[in-house]
Amino acid sequence: MVVGDVTTGTDVLIIGAGPAGYVAAIRAGQLDLDVTLVEKEAYGGTCLNHGCIPSKALITATDVAHDAATAEEMGIHANPAIDLSGMVAWKDGVVDQLTSGVEKLCKANQVNLLEGTATFVDENTVRVSHGGEGQGSETLEFEHAIVATGSRPISIPDFSFDDEPVLNSRQALALDSIPDSMVVVGAGYIGMELASVFAKLGTDVTVVEMLDSILPGYDDDVKRPVKQRAKELGIEFEFGYTATEWYEPDGGIRVIADPVEDAAADGGSEARSASEEASGSAEAAADERLELDVENVLVAVGRSPVSDTLDLEAAGVETDERGFIETDSRARTNVDHIFAVGDVAGEPMLAHKGSMEGQIAAEVIAGEPSAIDYQAMPAVVFTDPEIATVGMTETEAEETGFETVVGQFPFRASGRALTTGESDGFVKIVAEEDEGYVLGASIVGPEASELIAELGLAIELGATLEDVASTVHAHPTLSESVMEAAENALGHAIHTLNR
Template sequence: MTQTTQAQLVVLGGGPGGYSAAFRAADLGLQVTLVERYERLGGVCLNVGCIPSKALLHIAGVVEENEHLAELGFAPQQPELAAVQRFRDQTVERMTTNLSALAKERGVTVIQATGVFEDSHQLRLSHANGTESLLRFEQLILAVGSRVVALPFLPKDERIWDSTDALKLSQIPKRLLVIGGGIIGLEMATVYRALGSAVTIVEAADQLIPAADSDLVRLYQRQNKDRFDIRLKTRLDSVSATEAALNVTLTDANDQSVSADFDAILVAVGRRPNGDLIQAEKAGLTVDDRGFVAVDEQLRTNVAHILAIGDLVGQPMLAHKASHQGHVAAEVAAGEPARFAPLAIPSIAYTHPEVAWTGLTEKEAKAQGLNVRTAAFPWSASGRALASGQGNGRTKLIYDADSDRLIGAGLVGAHAGELLGELTLALEFGASTEDLALTIHGHPTLHETVGLAAELAGGTITDLPNPLAKRHPATA
């Protein structure tokens, strides 16, 4: 007979959204059971995604700094692969161990299993030891995340990777082809280039990181033109595997095809939600043909006692969005009047240099018919950026010309993602560019460029020629 257990609130999925929901719900007094398929909490993000990739990107950053040191006469060393792997694993271990301790401290019951719906109040769990059980619940928060998109025409070959494979660092290929010029593709390209691979990046769109504004991406691409072979408006037509290499055919926008050999291929063309993997129809849940589950501002699905968060409910597929949604879903489950209605969700490509944005991009604002203006401060005029060898960056503010209200911001440069905190807070508080300009920023710092961009918008800039300056007739 199949064992059945009862829970007040079940959270299915232990990634950043899931464990955040479970821990918040437990803090609000609910009895919580958290179901996670990995042996360790953290989901894709902590185990095979965000955290191990950022550990490797830290190593890539060290290599980047070493290259700069070489220009200054130092003799840097290339990192050893075993040491890099050890640092990656230790980082993941520390994070996941902390999560287990937090779950225990809060009294959250953790079950390692995968789950599908048996009905609207019951999950069928498949455990690692091959057994099955039933888990009944009063309420459920779905946090089952997403999976990589595969290209069905590719041959089965251990040299063809997805992002999880790439993070294993099983080998450093001499020639690596990255299919997809989005954030994941570029981050992995950054890692492998630092570790010695010659990297070719193929993107079907007319720019890398298609979601970002093109002026920022052009700056990134200009700084990486000698590091990567970047091919835009290009598609992968075929791959044939031989013992010696993977032979590919690439076709550009003019239908000109070329063949080339690579030692490994990373497919990074996106992710799709896992709504089609949970037998949602048995619970009466509505899932669209892409695998997304629709929710309202309280993150309730069409079945009132089932909530959903994270990648499962739509773009952007980002861990920090899922975490905040996890808090909201837990509060709703506990009877509080919470809602998820952010004005801005930051996005960051942890590349070299970083590309980051928050709020509306310039192209999104124009598409909405807003009267948009921008002010961009070049890091070539920033003392801290120049002293750090980072003078190629830019800080860009996007604001409403009628109200002066900030509606978005974007940056490219070292630690660009760290500068989004102030800007996202400014967006949530409805700040104007004048508010930012009148905020005293430390000097010399990179975040000073935010205030200087705002001064440029308001015509009070003194660190650059002022386009709004009034000239005395005698000096005009």
């Protein structure tokens, strides 16, 4: 114990107040446990303060401006003036409302809130250091602990986030002026979402991706409409390249990107042809070094777990080679009374996945028979158009041993989609052939993030294609497309040709 420390005790110590941690705290409070929630920066974590919420606020705002400026087909002619500082202020207001709400909910559920940075002393004790000179520290003894410290952006060599022109996603969301030009390193979900935001603000955007396409892990038919829309927005792509350095010539910066040898050995010709198609770059086709003159570079190559600040070894908690804390189906680590939830506990790094794990960890601590089930875990990419998936793809289902049947319905055949001016994409449902149980779904198109919930519920409840198809859906709505996709799988869709 440090001299001058005050030692207190708690039933449940939770480290990190993001969507995983604060949900765990509230649920534990509801279950009459004495709960202490430690947060070093801001309640709501990265998601509410610097990730999910602010990015979706800016996506919505830029969509409004872009839609108004491109609605001539509807007879609307406008030239919106964008005040980025005003847009960011509105976004910050949304964030403040939500984070203050989290704090109020925690207090209403008798959660003890403690500001500071927690590190383990042993398997039943942490020391919490308070920020600021002279603030000191205190020691907490706990019966159970839940680690919910989240993740941070991954940096790449020679691109330090301390350098003003180099941005991570958090810094990009806080810009107060619109860059004239930008390189986005990484074509995953963060890179593609923010590339679209800045393109709609008028920034010339080039995406550099070491693989041969956008959004790795998603089927080609799902991501094809997103890539096409990105090209329509003026986004250029350089596939099969990795950013290696940058420097400052007279005005702006110059980003250097070199060909990836592995890409050439594994689909590199496809990468180069895709790059040449998207950007018209003869240099890319010839495997030459790229030199891109821009105002900013946004590095969006993924996120890594925040587990290195906790001194986990002192508690005996083990991590894998990437720093993720390994857990079982009840969110337990290798130390029975210490749990880990959210991004720090591994893929998929989804806020709603973390919240579910946090709730289950609290219930397990309280003696409830809860366990984690990922089979109906949705994933959403807020690109233009949106992508949403749940359950298994057709390939995954067949590899698991299922005989499958697939139904699909295009949004271009949806009356409601046409009336919104957004008719790219489709709903696709994968089901077990004999009994028709819904196994998975993919949606790309308008409001995919909302439509996927119905199919997640179908998987959770063990519903069949007949159940979905026989449920009357209001007209005219986008959700009718879900019904029609189920009918298509059954062979009797009305508004599209049956397979």
